[in-house]
Structure formats: C-alpha cells, structure tokens
Amino acid sequence: MSDRLKPVDPRRILKRAAGLGAIAGLAGVYLSVVGIVERFETRNVVTGVAPLGLLTVAIAILVAAYVAARPPRNWGMTEPARGHKFMASLLTGAAAGLVLVLFLLAVGALDLRDIFPNTTPGLVRILSLGIEGPAGWAALMALCLSLGAVAGALHQLRPRDRQPLIAAMAAVLLMSLMEPFLNNVFLQLRQNALASFIYQRSGLTIPAAVIVFLVVLAVSAFQTYRGAATRRRVAALPENTRRSATYVALFLVGLLLLVLPHLMGVFLSEVVGTVGLYILMGLGLNIVVGYAGLLDLGYVAFFAVGAYATALLTSPVSSLGLGMDFWMALPIVIIVAAITGIIIGAPVLRLRGDYLAIVTLGFGEIVRILLLSDALRPIFGGAQGILAIPPPVVGDLRLAGPINLYYPILAFVVLGAFVAWTLANSRIGRAWNAMREDEEVAAATGINTTNYKLLAFAIGAVFGCVAGAFFAVKIGIVFPQRLDLLVSITVLSLIILGGMGSIRGVILGAFVLVGLPELLREFAEYRLLIYGGVLVAMMLLRPEGLLPNRSRQRELHDDDDSAEVQYQRRVGTETGAPAISAP
Amino acid sequence: MRFLRRPERITRLGLILWAFRIAIIVFVVAGSYATLSGASGVVLSPEGWRDLVIFGIAQGSIYALIALGYTLVYGILFMINFAHGEIFMAGAFTGFFVAVALAEEGIMEANPILGIVILLLSSMITSMIVAVLLERIAYRPLRRAPRLVPLITAIGASLILQYSFRGIYGSGVRAYPLPDAIQGRVEILGIPILRSQLIVVIAAVCLMFALYYLVEKTRTGRSMRAVSEDKEVAALMGINVDRTIATTFAIGGLLAGAAGVLYVFIFNQVSFAMGFLPGIKAFTAAVLGGIGNIVGAMLGGLTLGILESVGPFLLLSGFGVPSTNQLRDVIAFSMLVIVLIFRPYGILGRKES
Numbered sequence: 001m002s003d004r005l006k007p008v009d010p011r012r013i014l015k016r017a018a019g020l021g022a023i024a025g026l027a028g029v030y031l032s033v034v035g036i037v038e039r040f041e042t043r044n045v046v047t048g049v050a051p052l053g054l055l056t057v058a059i060a061i062l063v064a065a066y067v068a069a070r071p072p073r074n075w076g077m078t079e080p081a082r083g084h085k086f087m088a089s090l091l092t093g094a095a096a097g098l099v100l101v102l103f104l105l106a107v108g109a110l111d112l113r114d115i116f117p118n119t120t121p122g123l124v125r126i127l128s129l130g131i132e133g134p135a136g137w138a139a140l141m142a143l144c145l146s147l148g149a150v151a152g153a154l155h156q157l158r159p160r161d162r163q164p165l166i167a168a169m170a171a172v173l174l175m176s177l178m179e180p181f182l183n184n185v186f187l188q189l190r191q192n193a194l195a196s197f198i199y200q201r202s203g204l205t206i207p208a209a210v211i212v213f214l215v216v217l218a219v220s221a222f223q224t225y226r227g228a229a230t231r232r233r234v235a236a237l238p239e240n241t242r243r244s245a246t247y248v249a250l251f252l253v254g255l256l257l258l259v260l261p262h263l264m265g266v267f268l269s270e271v272v273g274t275v276g277l278y279i280l281m282g283l284g285l286n287i288v289v290g291y292a293g294l295l296d297l298g299y300v301a302f303f304a305v306g307a308y309a310t311a312l313l314t315s316p317v318s319s320l321g322l323g324m325d326f327w328m329a330l331p332i333v334i335i336v337a338a339i340t341g342i343i344i345g346a347p348v349l350r351l352r353g354d355y356l357a358i359v360t361l362g363f364g365e366i367v368r369i370l371l372l373s374d375a376l377r378p379i380f381g382g383a384q385g386i387l388a389i390p391p392p393v394v395g396d397l398r399l400a401g402p403i404n405l406y407y408p409i410l411a412f413v414v415l416g417a418f419v420a421w422t423l424a425n426s427r428i429g430r431a432w433n434a435m436r437e438d439e440e441v442a443a444a445t446g447i448n449t450t451n452y453k454l455l456a457f458a459i460g461a462v463f464g465c466v467a468g469a470f471f472a473v474k475i476g477i478v479f480p481q482r483l484d485l486l487v488s489i490t491v492l493s494l495i496i497l498g499g500m501g502s503i504r505g506v507i508l509g510a511f512v513l514v515g516l517p518e519l520l521r522e523f524a525e526y527r528l529l530i531y532g533g534v535l536v537a538m539m540l541l542r543p544e545g546l547l548p549n550r551s552r553q554r555e556l557h558d559d560d561d562s563a564e565v566q567y568q569r570r571v572g573t574e575t576g577a578p579a580i581s582a583p
Numbered sequence: 584m585r586f587l588r589r590p591e592r593i594t595r596l597g598l599i600l601w602a603f604r605i606a607i608i609v610f611v612v613a614g615s616y617a618t619l620s621g622a623s624g625v626v627l628s629p630e631g632w633r634d635l636v637i638f639g640i641a642q643g644s645i646y647a648l649i650a651l652g653y654t655l656v657y658g659i660l661f662m663i664n665f666a667h668g669e670i671f672m673a674g675a676f677t678g679f680f681v682a683v684a685l686a687e688e689g690i691m692e693a694n695p696i697l698g699i700v701i702l703l704l705s706s707m708i709t710s711m712i713v714a715v716l717l718e719r720i721a722y723r724p725l726r727r728a729p730r731l732v733p734l735i736t737a738i739g740a741s742l743i744l745q746y747s748f749r750g751i752y753g754s755g756v757r758a759y760p761l762p763d764a765i766q767g768r769v770e771i772l773g774i775p776i777l778r779s780q781l782i783v784v785i786a787a788v789c790l791m792f793a794l795y796y797l798v799e800k801t802r803t804g805r806s807m808r809a810v811s812e813d814k815e816v817a818a819l820m821g822i823n824v825d826r827t828i829a830t831t832f833a834i835g836g837l838l839a840g841a842a843g844v845l846y847v848f849i850f851n852q853v854s855f856a857m858g859f860l861p862g863i864k865a866f867t868a869a870v871l872g873g874i875g876n877i878v879g880a881m882l883g884g885l886t887l888g889i890l891e892s893v894g895p896f897l898l899l900s901g902f903g904v905p906s907t908n909q910l911r912d913v914i915a916f917s918m919l920v921i922v923l924i925f926r927p928y929g930i931l932g933r934k935e936s
Contacts, residue, residue, distance in 0.1 A: 033751050034751055035750050116751060117753055118751065293731075295734065297738075346600075347600060349596065350596075350924075354731075355923050355927055358866060358919065362863070362919045362923075366913055366917065369913050369916075373913075375907075375910065450596055493739075526746065529746035529750060531742055532741070532745075533739070533743060535736065536721055536743065539732050539735050539739065540725065543728065
C-alpha cells in the first residue's frame with residue numbers, strides 16, 4: 001500500500017498542536033504587551049459576558065486550535081482519527097494557556113513596567129479573569145482549555161453545520177462593533193428604548209446578542225441547506241422580472257443614500273464624508289495600482305496638490321488672494337491635477353515596479369516637506385497652512401457642515417465609480433490590463449505603454465485632487481501635517497483589503513479601514529498597526545482581496561498559470577537584476 | 584567620433600528627461616556659485632565646512648551600514664526589504680534599555696569599551712532576530728509570488744514593527760544616556776573631531792571589512808553569492824537555499840543593529856518612528872552605489888551622508904533661502920528620485936540590458 005493511505009502519526013499532529021498553541025499564547029502576550037488587551041477592554045461585545053480585550057486573545061487561541069485539528073494538506077495522508085484531532089485542539093489550548101500563565105507569573109514576579117509600561121495590574125486582572133492569585137491562573141488555564149475544546153468541537157461538525165455557527169458568531173461581533181454607528185442612528189430617530197434594548201455600555205445586551213445569533217444562524221443555515229435551490233429558482237425567473245428587481249433595489253439604495261445624512265446626524269455624516277473622500281482616493285489609486293499595475297506610494301502628493309490648489313484659489317486670505325468660487329476653482333484644480341500627474345509620472349515611467357514605489361514615495365515626502373518649509377512660507381503658509389477656505393455654494397445654499405457637504409461628495413463618489421467602471425471596461429482598461437500582465441508583450445501588440453501609463457497617472461491624480469479639494473472645504477483650512485505618508489498607506493491598505501482592481505472592494509475597504517477607526521476610538525490608536533496587519537495578512541492569505549476583481553484573482557493564483565510561468569517564479573530569474581558582485 | 588553618429592530618435596519622454604537633467608545641473612551650478620561667491624551675504628567659515636563634511640562622513644557611514652542590509656537582501660531575493668529601517672530601529676531601542684541598565688550598574692563609567700561592546704552586541708542580536716523572524720514569517724511564503732506582493736508585505740511589516748514598538752514602549756522620544764567616554768573631542772592631525780563621530784566611523788569601517796571578508800572569503804559568503812546568481816543551480820550544488828537566505832537576513836540585521844547604536848551616539852535619542860528616514864536614505868545610498876553591490880553600498884552611503892550634510896547650505900543658502908536645514912530631507916529624497924530616474928543601476932552597478 002502506498003504511503004498516502006497511512007493515517008498520520010498522532011504524535012506528529014500533537015507536536016504541531018503544541019507549537020501552534022505556543023504561537024497563539026505568544027500572540028496573546030504580544031496583544032497584552034502592545035496594550036491592545038487593556039485598551040479594548042473598555043469595549044464590550046456582549047456586555048457583562050465578553051469584553052473585546054480578552055476576546056482578541058481568545059480569538060487567537062480559537063483560530064490556532066481550529067487549525068491544529070486540521071493537518072496540512074501536503075502531509076498527504078488520510079484524515080487522522082477524530083479523537084486525535086480533538087486532542088490536538090485541546091493541547092493547543094493547553095499550550096497557549098501555559099504560555100499565558102507563565103507570562104502572568106513573570107509579570108507578577110518581576111516588575112517589568114520600566115520596560116513594558118503596559119504590563120499593569122489592570123492587565124493582570126483582565127488576563128486572570130478578575131480572580132486574585134493562583135485561582136486566577138487556574139481560571140485562565142481553564143478558559144484556554146475550553147477554547148481549545150470549542151474549536152475542536154467546531155471542527156468535528158459537518159461543514160454545512162459549522163458555517164452557520166461561525167457566521168452567527170461573526171455577526172454578533174460585527175453587530176457589537178457597529179454600536180457607535182447604530183446607536184447614533186437610533187438616537188437620531190428618537191428610538192431611545194430600542195437603543196438601550198440592543199446596546200448597553202458599548203456592547204450588545206444579552207437578549208440582543210441571542211437574537212442576532214439566532215437570526216443569523218437561521219438565515220445562514222437556510223442558505224447552506226436551501227441556498228442552491230433558491231438561487232436556481234431566481235435564475236429561472238424571466239429576464240424582465242429580474243431586471244426590474246435590480247432596478248427597484250438600486251432605487252432603494254439610492255433613496256437610502258439620499259436620506260442617510262438626516263438619519264445619521266452631524267457626527268456620523270462627518271465620518272461618512274471622510275470615508276467618501278477615501279473612497280474617491282481609493283478609486284483613483286485603484287486605477288494606478290489596480291488597473292495599470294504601477295505601485296504609487298506617493299499618492300498623498302496629489303491629495304495635497306488638490307487641497308492646496310483649492311485653498312490658494314478660493315481662500316481670500318491666501319497668497320493669491322483670489323477668493324474664487326469653489327465650483328469655478330474645481331476645473332482649474334482638475335487641470336492642475338492632471339498636469340501634476342504627468343509631471344510626476346513622466347520621469348518615473350521607465351522604472352520597474354519596486355523602484356517606482358520608492359520614487360513616488362520620495363515625491364510625496366518632497367511635496368510635504370516643501371509645503372512645511374519656511375522657505376516657501378510666503379506662498380503656502382508653512383506649518384500654519386492656509387485658513388478661511390469658504391464652503392462651496394449652490395444657488396443660495398452654502399454647503400457648509402458635514403450634512404450639506406455629504407451630497408457633493410456622494411455625487412463625486414458616484415461619478416468617480418462610474419468613470420472608473422467605464423474605464424475598466426473600455427479599450428483603455430484592456431490596454432492597462434495587458435500592460436500590467438506583461439509590459440513587453442503589450443508594447444509588442446501596439447499599445448503605447450508610455451501614453452497609457454501617463455494616462456493612468458493623470459486620471460489617478462485627478463481623483464486624488466478632487467478628494468483633496470473636498471478635504472480643504474470640509475475642514476476649511478489646509479496644513480501640511482496631515483498630508484503625510486500615512487494617507488498614502490491608508491489608501492493602499494484599503495485597496496489591498498478590498499481587492500486590487502475592484503470597485504466594490506474600494507468601497508468596502510474604505511468603510512472598514514477608515515470608517516471603523518473613526519467610530520471606535522479604541523481602534524484609532526492601533527490604526528496603523530491594524531493597517532500593517534491587513535497588508536501582511538492579505539498578501540499571505542488572500543492576495544486578491546476580499547471582493548476580488550475576477551481577472552485579478554486568476555492572476556494571483558498560480559494554480560492556473562502555465563507551467564512555464566510557475567517554473568520562472570520558482571527559479572526567480574525573470575528579474576534579471578544584478579546579483580551581489582564585487583568590483 | 585562618437586557624436587558624429589546619427590543621433591538616436593529623440594522621443595518626447597527623452598526630451599522631458601533631458602530638460603530635467605539640464606534643470607538639475609543649472610540649479611546645482613547656480614546654487615553653489617551663489618553660495619560660494621558669498622553674494623547672498625551668508626558665509627560659512629572653512630572650519631564650518633570641515634565640520635559639515637566630517638558630520639557627513641559619520642552619518643554616511645551609518646547609512647552605509649544600513650544600506651548593506653538592503654543590498655544583501657536585494658542581491659539575493661531581488662526585493663526591497665522595506666522594513667529594514669524598522670530592523671534598525673529595533674536595535675536602537677534595545678540599545679536604549681541596555682544603555683540605561685549599563686549606566687545604572689556603573690559599567691559604562693568603569694569600563695567604557697566593554698560597555699560599548701555589550702551595547703553593540705545586544706542591539707545587533709536583537710536586530711538579527713527581528714530580521715530572521717521577518718524573513719521566516721512574512722517573506723518566505725511569498726518567494727514565488729509576483730514582485731509587488733512581497734513589497735506590499737514589506738510595507739505592512741514595516742508598519743507592524745513601527746506601531747508595535749509604539750504600543751509597547753509608548754510614542755515619546757527618549758533621550759539616551761551617553762557615557763562620558765564618547766563625549767568631547769579628540770585631535771587627529773590637528774583637526775578636532777567629536778569623539779562620538781570618530782567611534783562611529785571606526786566601528787562602521789571595521790564592520791564593513793568584516794562583511795567584505797565574510798562574503799568574499801568564507802564558505803557562507805560563497806553560498807550567498809551562489810544563491811544570488813541562481814537559486815535553482817545553487818540548490819543542485821547542495822546549498823541550502825532557505826538557510827542561506829536566512830543567513831543573509833541575519834547579517835543584514837546584525838549590521839542594522841550596530842547602525843542603530845551608532846546612530847544614537849550621534850543623534851542621542853530613540854523613538855518608534857526613527858527607522859523610517861534613515862531606512863529610506865540608506866536605500867537611496869544602496870541604489871546610488873548600485874544595488875546588490877557591497878562596495879557600492881559603502882560608497883553610496885558616504886556620498887549621500889556628505890551631500891545631505893553639505894548640500895542644503897551649499898545649494899540653497901546662496902538663493903537666500905531661510906533655514907536650509909529644514910530642507911536636508913528634500914536633498915536626500917531628490918537624490919533618490921534623480922538616481923533612480925537617471926542611473927538606477929548606480930555608480931558601480933552594471934547597466935541592465
């Protein structure tokens with residue numbers, strides 16, 4: 001008999017499980033030392049039952065224990081026995097618990113606060129579940145073991161039973177994270193009773209959590225059991241019915257978008273306005289990175305140019321002192337934007353991907369430092385920036401304040417999404433596609449790669465500049481401190497999360513990465529840490545993004561690649577770059 | 584008679600690039616002339632210029648140490664390890680805690696050389712561990728992925744490292760307890776030099792020689808060169824490619840850790856964000872010297888260090904620009920842009936076909 005049919009050696013599974021548990025435990029230690037555990041403890045997922053701080057550690061252990069029950073595919077043998085898998089999960093929990101208890105012991109025995117300021121008594125209390133002394137260590141250990149057991153039990157279920165359960169748990173988590181948003185909306189609608197039924201002290205109440213859990217469980221179960229049949233029936237509907245259903249849905253979404261700011265109130269409109277600006281920038285950078293495949297790390301330069309150009313033209317106290325109307329200034333800003341895009345784009349076009357990234361990063365920093373410098377203070381106002389930017393005016397209406405500004409931003413986001421979508425499906429979009437896949441072949445088929453790259457840069461710049469223009473009128477003042485690399489990184493992260501080249505992805509990414517941290521102050525502090533995590537995790541686990549663009553997905557999964565490409569990637573010789581050499 | 588040949592077809596892009604070149608040359612010549620002729624009334628004494636150059640050499644040798652890490656990794660994996668600046672920062676941060684401990688125990692006062700060696704070793708080892716972990720967790724699984732994927736991962740890793748340090752140690756800037764032994768000046772050939780700068784240059788030169796020896800004369804170095812030539816063939820020759828790549832990262836980390844300590848000797852403070860600018864500048868230095876080329880990285884580092892120290896004053900003050908020192912980073916970034924656009928293969932690198 002071949003090796004494949006032998007069951008996996010249980011010792012091998014258990015060894016791996018212990019390793020995974022140790023990693024999960026270390027992840028818990030990391031989360032504690034970085035301060036996430038204690039900082040997030042103030043937010044509840046289910047009030048009184050599950051605070052978010054300890055839950056971050058718990059999720060790490062759950063995931064590790066779940067993975068431990070599933071031997072890697074390339075071990076290439078038959079499934080291990082159920083008992084062994086369960087033991088593996090349990091062992092993972094035990095190992096993680098051991099690491100965490102050792103951490104508690106270390107924190108208790110040595111005062112590490114000089115080096116690790118976050119190892120406070122508060123942290124110890126959280127990790128030992130509020131119980132003093134050795135009983136607390138035992139409680140922590142018991143918690144870890146039960147997490148291991150839960151993960152092991154989940155793994156024993158059939159996938160169709162497991163998926164609804166996981167979906168329901170995720171829904172409870174998501175619903176609790178939406179608390180600042182929904183609570184605000186409820187209060188705006190004067191539904192105080194509803195708000196206090198669902199949420200208490202920043203988390204779901206127990207009955208609300210149970211309801212959410214059961215509802216999502218039911219819906220998800222229906223979908224896994226009856227989903228295929230339902231989809232078939234929908235597909236069998238006549239063409240006209242389906243089309244009109246789509247129109248009705250679009251109409252409803254449009255209506256909702258129009259009344260949204262009045263439902264949300266000032267604070268949330270402000271947040272959604274910011275998200276809108278990032279969607280606009282995301283759409284623009286998506287053209288440069290996602291469609292044309294040019295990694296631009298200096299995208300903030302365009303944002304800054306847009307903001308400063310608007311400020312210079314419209315503010316009566318700027319160095320130009322024109323005090324133009326916003327709508328008069330906008331076309332000029334757009335032209336300036338396109339020219340900036342070409343100026344920055346032209347010299348860097350010949351560069352390879354990674355060099356291009358660094359050069360554009362350099363451009364972004366140069367723009368910021370120049371804006372900040374004393375040397376150019378007479379023009380750009382140095383660190384103080386430019387003040388008194390008037391809001392746009394439509395007819396007699398001054399579009400001041402987040403609720404009014406929501407509408408022009410929404411209009412430009414819709415327009416931007418339409419333009420991006422049209423471009424992607426046009427001759428230009430196909431040319432970009434070809435260029436991204438293989439520049440030399442694209443050039444050989446008669447695509448003028450220089451022009452198309454410049455076009456991508458110019459269009460991307462216009463998107464960034466329009467976002468910058470609205471940023472300027474939104475806060476009424478521009479200054480260079482907020483126009484740094486982190487803006488570029490944020491936009492890049494949201495594209496990566498949603499999926500390069502995907503318009504839906506940009507929207508999702510902006511809401512998750514920009515909207516959530518604005519709402520959850522606990523997140524705001526660890527925002528960039530989370531962005532970094534998103535970039536690495538997405539690249540390692542799902543490089544095509546959460547809502548991928550179809551052709552992109554094919555590109556990034558090399559199972560579909562030809563044997564030749566796979567060979568080249570493995571060998572890594574396609575780059576032709578110079579090797580280490582001595583003179 | 585080369586220039587009598589029929590000229591190549593001039594493209595629009597070529598024209599723009601030539602305009603760029605000419606503008607840069609005109610700017611540099613006019614700026615230097617205006618400053619040196621003293622027309623603007625801002626003058627610097629010869630001693631002032633000399634100190635700027637010495638400072639430039641000291642910071643340049645630090646850039647060179649960091650640049651070596653970029654160059655080694657690029658030479659072997661053809662990827663920009665964007666997180667290398669954070670590896671440097673990790674070393675500097677560890678150095679801070681060790682230095683505080685050493686100062687409290689009085690070792691720094693009693694035996695400064697031992698103290699500095701302990702400091703260097705602890706930082707180097709920390710940076711090495713960070714670098715190796717980074718390679719193992721973030722880069723190794725992506726070795727076959729398209730080029731942009733590891734670069735984006737590296738950006739993410741850089742953010743994670745930076746903000747983990749911020750989370751763990753707080754966002755404040757911490758002043759470094761410098762031992763008396765490295766303060767003050769010494770005279771060499773009649774030129775007074777800050778002791779810290781002298782130590783930095785000497786340590787950097789020693790490390791660079793050690794690296795050169797390692798890469799050129801040892802077995803490890805030979806396997807590194809072999810892997811950078813051709814991974815597949817190297818593997819067939821019995822070289823453990825994974826281990827060699829990890830070694831490369833480890834060496835880069837060691838050098839970055841040492842650079843972290845030396846950097847602090849000059850600038851006296853540590854913070855979570857300190858890795859970003861030196862990282863980018865060292866990358867510039869690596870490209871300037873020809874990326875993948877060890878001697879090039881050293882030369883590139885020194886060149887960039889001196890240019891950055893002398894450049895702002897030399898080029899700008901002649902035009903009457905106030906507070907030129909604010910613009911020193913612009914000089915570095917402009918160098919980066921100019922080098923990458925006009926000579927991406929560097930001073931010593933080969934031109935790619």
